[in-house]
Amino acid sequence: GAGVSQSPSNKVTEKGKDVELRCDPISGHTALYWYRQRLGQGLEFLIYFQGNSAPDKSGLPSDRFSAERTGESVSTLTIQRTQQEDSAVYLCASSSYLGEQYFGPGTRLTVT
């Protein structure tokens, strides 16, 4: 079956521009996570969606970051007024069980 997909796979943007990253989770997975991974670093939790519950936004690094999810489907992560330190791979994962998260291939964001 289809796994988690993310788009775009690569995004180069100028400092100060807004970007929108998309995640299509595995059908039927109620939980969806966004992570950030800087080069050579570990995964940094950003935000978590579970069904229709209020999202856990505790990992968002600043108010320039926001995310939405429509029901149990697609999610978008928006970064406003991008900065160079936002350059990273943004990974989306979905799961039906907390531990077994299925990751998408990620979006590699480069802010110039």
Add this chain to the structure above:
Amino acid sequence: RKEVEQDPGPFNVPEGATVAFNCTYSNSASQSFFWYRQDCRKEPKLLMSVYSSGNEDGRFTAQLNRASQYISLLIRDSKLSDSATYLCVAEAGTALIFGKGTTLSVSS
């Protein structure tokens, strides 16, 4: 602060070697633990869950010591294809806390 700490390595071993990775977690309330594998420039993938009694999956053995807040992964008879970064993961409520990973390089 909820953290998972791992020795970053790299661990360089020959084929057939046995290698062990350790990690510690700071959140004593964590109930579930996992090992994920991440290949270079790829997404992480679940390798195995870690159960209190210890568990084995082929050449891989995971163990948990709750008293010491310590998790281990043992790989026997290393293969070239085992070369990757191994991420130690602890559950923290609604999220998973990932360690920064331990890099393994298996050579022929």
